Amino acid sequence: MAARKPSFRSRYSVLSLIRNALSYHDGWAQAWRSPTPKEAYDVIIVGGGGHGLATAYYLAKNHGITNVAVLEKGWLGGGNTGRNTTVVRSNYLYPESARFYELSLQLYEGLSRDLNYNVMLSQRGLINLGFSRHEMDLFGRWSNALQLSGIDCEMLTPAEIKKLAPLIDISPSARFPLHGGFIQRRAGIARHDAVAWGYARAADAYGIDIIQECEVKAVRRDRGRVIGVETTKGYIGAKKVGVAVAGHTSVLTEMAGFRVPLDSCALQAFVSEPIKPVLDVLLMAGLVHVYLSQSDKGELVIGGGSDAYNSYAQRGSFSTIEHTVEALLSLFPAFSRLRLMRQWAGITDISPDRSPIIDKTPVENFFVNAGWGTGGFKAIPAGGWTFAHLIATDRPHPLIEPFGLDRFRTGALIDEGAAAGVAH
Amino acid sequence: MFEIKCPWCGARDESEFTYGGESHIARPDPAASSDEVWAEYLYYRTNTKGWFRERWRHTFGCGQWFNVLRHTATHEIKAVYKMTDRAPEIEP
Numbered sequence: 001m002a003a004r005k006p007s008f009r010s011r012y013s014v015l016s017l018i019r020n021a022l023s024y025h026d027g028w029a030q031a032w033r034s035p036t037p038k039e040a041y042d043v044i045i046v047g048g049g050g051h052g053l054a055t056a057y058y059l060a061k062n063h064g065i066t067n068v069a070v071l072e073k074g075w076l077g078g079g080n081t082g083r084n085t086t087v088v089r090s091n092y093l094y095p096e097s098a099r100f101y102e103l104s105l106q107l108y109e110g111l112s113r114d115l116n117y118n119v120m121l122s123q124r125g126l127i128n129l130g131f132s133r134h135e136m137d138l139f140g141r142w143s144n145a146l147q148l149s150g151i152d153c154e155m156l157t158p159a160e161i162k163k164l165a166p167l168i169d170i171s172p173s174a175r176f177p178l179h180g181g182f183i184q185r186r187a188g189i190a191r192h193d194a195v196a197w198g199y200a201r202a203a204d205a206y207g208i209d210i211i212q213e214c215e216v217k218a219v220r221r222d223r224g225r226v227i228g229v230e231t232t233k234g235y236i237g238a239k240k241v242g243v244a245v246a247g248h249t250s251v252l253t254e255m256a257g258f259r260v261p262l263d264s265c266a267l268q269a270f271v272s273e274p275i276k277p278v279l280d281v282l283l284m285a286g287l288v289h290v291y292l293s294q295s296d297k298g299e300l301v302i303g304g305g306s307d308a309y310n311s312y313a314q315r316g317s318f319s320t321i322e323h324t325v326e327a328l329l330s331l332f333p334a335f336s337r338l339r340l341m342r343q344w345a346g347i348t349d350i351s352p353d354r355s356p357i358i359d360k361t362p363v364e365n366f367f368v369n370a371g372w373g374t375g376g377f378k379a380i381p382a383g384g385w386t387f388a389h390l391i392a393t394d395r396p397h398p399l400i401e402p403f404g405l406d407r408f409r410t411g412a413l414i415d416e417g418a419a420a421g422v423a424h
Numbered sequence: 425m426f427e428i429k430c431p432w433c434g435a436r437d438e439s440e441f442t443y444g445g446e447s448h449i450a451r452p453d454p455a456a457s458s459d460e461v462w463a464e465y466l467y468y469r470t471n472t473k474g475w476f477r478e479r480w481r482h483t484f485g486c487g488q489w490f491n492v493l494r495h496t497a498t499h500e501i502k503a504v505y506k507m508t509d510r511a512p513e514i515e516p
Contacts, residue, residue: 250469250470250471250472250473251473259468259469259470259471260468260471261463261467261468261469262469262471263445263469263471264471264473264496308442308443309443309478310443310445310446310471310476310478310496311496311499312473312496312497313496313497313498313499317438318425319425319437319438352466352467408463408466408467408468409459409460409463
């Protein structure tokens, strides 16, 4: 692996902040160029979200491949990267997942320094809440599994949870009496836009072309091998194409002539009006389907289950909002006085076992990074890292070997569906 | 949010129904199927962006299963038809 350094037009530092403040911030260089596409590239990444941009960055950084274009149909991070609830964690039940997401969390821990871009990682801890003896039994097994995987995690009593989240209702008369929970203290949130922008700026500094408003309309093939893509900015040739388009994966693979085991569903999130600090941990309640945190701006960031039917409409169903708010108020009656300020939805690509798919495909030199479902944000660094490895070497990274398409034929699924609950 | 016109009960709110996924998937003979064919049947889906034939059940109503032809980007519904009916043609 060639460890090259990106050449930033201006490095961000306290010094550069002071220097630019003196010139009224007129002197900042553009974070990335907006080049017109070349005729051909060694690698084209379709999708300028977190996974696509991270893949481009690690292609350059880890593998020395810089003749790369990232094609984005809208704007950078305007899809699911900008529509999630920014949770970062590695508390997955199965060892295959735990290993993968732990790499991702560790990369997140060093990301601001690595990218020279503040991604505002805040490791404030995430508590999974349990509402029955049976759920507590499951949590016991889950946290033991995590500790065996070397991932930090502790069981908590209701009183300990109350200390960390004072507004939560733990009285015996609560709609769902709290039995306890477990916490991963290294889990947290990061600024989602900054993750996309940081990777974009660093990839650009390696000379990678990031091309926005460039939608792929067709995949051109020759004798079972991909040779380029037709886009709204014309035909662009490519030796290899990697697809990282989340909910639109099936649309892209249909262009390439094959199907994948995915369904696209809307996943909603919403924020309340901003209030003073009331919650400095993340909470997740799988039984009642709600999870929440408070952003630095003071808004409560709230999510729930995904909409139940296939959808490519980025808005979502009102009944899901109602269900999620009911769950929220059963835990925090005090929040009934808050108004919701914004609501949105992203289109998630849900695989049968709720685990990702990073693999080669029936079309030669055409790779897919998909199946993140409702939890792609936390996977961005490791997703990009391992997808870049696959594209560069034609072999799956050891961490993603279990996440190939072949598992659906052999039956070796990694069934995080039940294990992950509503966690995102 | 949209309304679905149940063939038995008439137009009702989407929240009364349960989703059953893509419709018209024929079950191959398990004994005569390769692992590839079986995986295709169990897991691989068309997942169309556009007009999509799918199954719904009026769970909080008559409890009947039926088919719907719905546009997955606009939620417009063009046809509601019974489980044993022939699949309607999809015009672009």
